[in-house]
Amino acid sequence: MDKMIKNATLSFNGKTIDLPIMQPTVGPEVIDIRKLYGQGDVFTYDPGFTSTAACDSAITYIDGDKGELLYRGYPIEQLAEKSHFLEVCYLLLYGELPDEGQMKDFEARVTNHTMVHEQMHYFFRGFRRDSHPMATMVGVVGAMSAFYHDSTDINDPWQREVAAIRMIAKLPTIAAMAYKYSLGQPFVYPKNSLDYPSNFLHMCFAVPCEDYVVDPILSKAMDRIMMLHADHEQNASTSTVRLAGSSGANPFACVAAGIACLWGPAHGGANQACLEMLREIGTVENIPDAIRRAKDKSDPFRLMGFGHRVYKNFDPRAKVMKESADEVLDLLGIHNNETLKVAKELERIALEDEYFVEKKLYPNVDFYSGIILEAMGFPTSMFTPIFAVSRTVGWISQWKEMIGDPTQKIGRPRQLYIGQTRRDYTDLAKR
DSSP states (O other): OOOEEEEEEEEETTEEEEEEEEOOSSSOOEEOOTTHHHHHSOOOOOGGGTTOOOSOOSSEEEETTTTEEEETTEEHHHHHHHOOHHHHHHHHHHSSOOOHHHHHHHHHHHHTTOSOOGGGHHHHHTSOTTOOHHHHHHHHHHHGGGTOGGGOOTTOHHHHHHHHHHHHHHHHHHHHHHHHHHHTOOOOOOOTTSOHHHHHHHHHHOBTTBOOOOOHHHHHHHHHHHHHTSOOSSOHHHHHHHHHHHTTOOHHHHHHHHHHHHTSTTTTTHHHHHHHHHHHHOSGGGHHHHHHHHHOTTSOOOOTTBSOSSOSSOOHHHHHHHHHHHHHHHHHTOTTOHHHHHHHHHHHHHHHOHHHHHHTOOBOHHHHHHHHHHHHTOOGGGHHHHHHHHHHHHHHHHHHHHHTOTTOOOOOOOOOOOSOOOOOOOOGGGO
């Protein structure tokens, strides 16, 4: 189908330029400005690229006004109810849901790649014990290209496939090793008898001196966390992976770059920031003051975990995550935890208070995922690594799509230069 169906006309400085308008399958039309500089000798100005489409993609679609998130056209609510994380991985990677044989083959390939090269253990010993797990992950994932030379040729489709499977399989192992190292506990090797989320929880919480059995409710909650965070269109970390990949960098380096970007508190660190905010509030009695401060525009205090930059009415992932949060809290019987009491009261207020309702400051996915991970026993420093594990399949799917796009070019944003004009050098003695 020809996506260029009509033109937009731009007139300035006595010039008139016709710009093609591209038609997506769903969503707003896109004005193609690729010829603008060549024909008009001007750039566009769009800090944050909030009004700029930098690529074609058939993977994920978000409608922020409707509160809609689709993976390959499938609503996230249906996938959360009927599917599981590895099936969603297959869907994101290959574009369609697998049949039974394809699912078994994919699960077997992932399961058989969960171990990491034994020499990679030495990398962890080079980090301080109190290193943030994300710092460890950035280094170790970037170093994977030094161990898996047979899957770094981006021009070989089979090597791209092997790299994708390796990262989906090994990122949980690396994240769990980073956690264990920070605790001073021995690494726990993967178990092929466990499903993907159960295996991750086992590697995080098991110790050699006693048996550890993963509760299926906790496994289901972790599976949902992974599924709901698997991809989210052209967000900051995904755009970073694509930008790094546009230079021809190997996939391990690209994902390491994505992990580094995800570390920012405005992105992957949002659920950690939310839990830290709840702890700062401390008790239910302190909530009115926190609400007052949140409503005061002159006060820098902000309620983390409420509202969303993209979703204008509600976060479709939050409803699913709330169900998991309730299930986990019921299972663990920790409703008397003060931090969770604060969270529950804030949730109630946000759904009823006119100020929150009017400004659409509803509890988002970060609010509930933070509660779940806290209840499971994860420290806040592990929240973002778990996000990275979940998002790896999205990064790899987007990277593979970009590599296969014949129109893709190396990323090169332009700028509005506001510095000095040309001037001549002055000798040091004359300054």
